[in-house]
Amino acid sequence: MAKPERHVFVCMQSRPSGHPKGSCAGKGSVDLFRAFQNAFEARKLWGRFALTNCGCLGPCETGPNVLVYPDGILYANVGENDIEVIITEHLLAGQPVRRLYPSEEIWPNDS
Amino acid sequence: MAKPERHVFVCMQSRPSGHPKGSCAGKGSVDLFRAFQNAFEARKLWGRFALTNCGCLGPCETGPNVLVYPDGILYANVGENDIEVIITEHLLAGQPVRRLYPSEEIWPNDS
Numbered sequence: 001m002a003k004p005e006r007h008v009f010v011c012m013q014s015r016p017s018g019h020p021k022g023s024c025a026g027k028g029s030v031d032l033f034r035a036f037q038n039a040f041e042a043r044k045l046w047g048r049f050a051l052t053n054c055g056c057l058g059p060c061e062t063g064p065n066v067l068v069y070p071d072g073i074l075y076a077n078v079g080e081n082d083i084e085v086i087i088t089e090h091l092l093a094g095q096p097v098r099r100l101y102p103s104e105e106i107w108p109n110d111s
Numbered sequence: 112m113a114k115p116e117r118h119v120f121v122c123m124q125s126r127p128s129g130h131p132k133g134s135c136a137g138k139g140s141v142d143l144f145r146a147f148q149n150a151f152e153a154r155k156l157w158g159r160f161a162l163t164n165c166g167c168l169g170p171c172e173t174g175p176n177v178l179v180y181p182d183g184i185l186y187a188n189v190g191e192n193d194i195e196v197i198i199t200e201h202l203l204a205g206q207p208v209r210r211l212y213p214s215e216e217i218w219p220n221d222s
Contacts, residue, residue, distance in 0.1 A: 001169055003183055003219050009120070009165065053166040054120065058112055069180035072114055108114050 004050035006091050009067045010036060013056040023056075024063035028079070032064050035080040039087060049091050059106045068096075073109050076102035115161035117202050120178045121147060121189075124167040134167075135174035139190070143175050146191045150198060160202050170217045179207075184220050187213035 010033040014025035033053050057065045062076035073096045089095045101109050121144040125136035144164050168176045173187035184207045200206045212220050
């Protein structure tokens with residue numbers, strides 16, 4: 001196994017329906033993770049990059065949340081339509097996708 | 112929320128009893144994660160550092176696995192007795208704990 005160039009974590013935290021905090025799973029992150037897996041498979045990204053589901057990252061209100069290390073870049077409100085640009089621009093070209101950033105108060109991507 | 116200085120991921124992957132790959136949860140990672148949470152609470156590490164449970168990281172045979180970013184350092188066979196040294200030496204002092212490294216073939220921490 002090589003150390004991955006970048007490691008994508010997709011929050012899959014689940015909460016009961018109607019919970020005031022909501023959750024990433026409640027906003028589609030289970031399907032999002034599966035779509036990321038399919039994209040990794042289709043583009044043969046395994047090995048060079050890693051993809052792991054995870055528990056709560058904190059800012060539930062802006063989920064689904066996706067965190068990319070070692071950059072420490074958090075993406076908010078991520079949908080399946082955003083996977084292509086995250087892979088192409090960030091994972092492969094090293095340019096984080098600024099339009100998917102949460103506010104600086106939630107996660108200061110640029111600091 | 113600040114961006115964490117270091118982010119600790121504890122694999123909590125579970126597999127049925129007797130599964131040939133085994134799993135981190137089968138080797139105590141649920142209790143390990145809870146002990147990490149207690150240590151974060153006791154030492155008031157929240158905010159400066161982050162702690163998240165996660166799905167399979169790959170090398171199930173050496174679990175429980177703990178991965179620390181942005182360093183990209185993987186620790187293998189982690190037990191509750193190792194939490195103190197990971198916090199003191201790695202999180203707080205920036206010196207990864209080499210005695211907890213898996214083999215280079217499993218995860219090349221030094222590359």
